[in-house]
Amino acid sequence: MTADARPAAPALTERQEARRRRILHASAQLASRGGFEAVQMREVAEAAGVALGTLYRYFPSKIHLLVATMQDQLQHLHTTLRKRPPAGDDAAQRVAETLMRAFRALQREPHLADAMVRALTFADRSVSPEVDTVSRLTTAIILDAMGLEHPTPEQLSAVRVIEHTWHSALITWLSGRASIAQVKIDIETVCRLIDLTANPDGD
Amino acid sequence: MTADARPAAPALTERQEARRRRILHASAQLASRGGFEAVQMREVAEAAGVALGTLYRYFPSKIHLLVATMQDQLQHLHTTLRKRPPAGDDAAQRVAETLMRAFRALQREPHLADAMVRALTFADRSVSPEVDTVSRLTTAIILDAMGLEHPTPEQLSAVRVIEHTWHSALITWLSGRASIAQVKIDIETVCRLIDLTANPDGD
DNA sequence: CGCTAATCTAGAACAAGTTTCAGACTTGCT
């Protein structure tokens, strides 16, 4: 039921699993207070009751830690969304509604959003697998909203562009260069691409 | 002719202007070698023949420095593009061609691209004015390619989404999660939005 | 139980961004 996307991870003991949870919790807590800079590795370690070296054994860098935190939050969101799916008439509306719902969730914890999104876009190649997991989760959420079983390549392209817009629009909002209304418009604009691929006469 | 977008800057002397140029040059040079991490403030200062404190007086943080470097490069690109404008039949084609040309320029200096784009997306509120300048430059380049004097609000929205996609696609390419071909597809996909707003029957 | 390997802890040490400061140099002005 809950997807356990960690094939190479060598099965943690119970205490280790508990440590991992404490670390992620401390990370999210600190991030909620003061965003990216407030997540300081020494503080995370102390709040989680774990030595600094141990923290680094579990998450090899601050970026890894925050991307894992994002994975965690996205899982929650995905579960929540599945319980109450969007109710729009066509796919574009449902996707836009879903993303706006996610956006409102982020608005409730803007500092946490800041920490997670900044980490995600700052991540270099060493974090690619983890970032990819986040990306696949996002894709799954959007495809769910579209209600598609077997999307065409064109539709997958549209979804990719929607994800691009989603991430980048979040960044402009977080850095205070775009209003909430502007983000809404951008999301609605990009979702029109879905209509374009639904009736494949645009070519 | 050359837009001097620095209204609050109190007019540098000749030697100061020269220092500023040396710093930006050193920054681009180091970035071309090893990307974001290779741009180390002490090294930039030394390469530019300037004290560390002076470097920080000109650019209050590494992020400011790299965003300014990007402004610089974009100016060049804009000038170059104006000399040889894209030759496509419709606006969408011309924009896609322009962005792919810019993309190829970045491919020639992938490390430099890495440093600039990472700085741009990692920038927090304290860098908003500078990031905004970069954004306006990008918008100008895209509008040039579209060949529009007075874009409608809808068209401006499409341009915003194109910019989002452009930035985010660059990031996925730089972090090795998307191929060059994939970036091309994403750009072409999002450029279809232009057609949508050109013939306003899609609503 | 007792052994061995792995893990965890506390803390020092290192790296790079940023700040600070005393003194030397420039600039603008009279």
Next chain:
DNA sequence: AGCAAGTCTGAAACTTGTTCTAGATTAGCG
């Protein structure tokens, strides 16, 4: 020229992410 204000230099200090080490603890196993 001579002074006042601002700027630049060199170097040290401080911050926070990251690495390293020696010793304590835990887990798995005969």
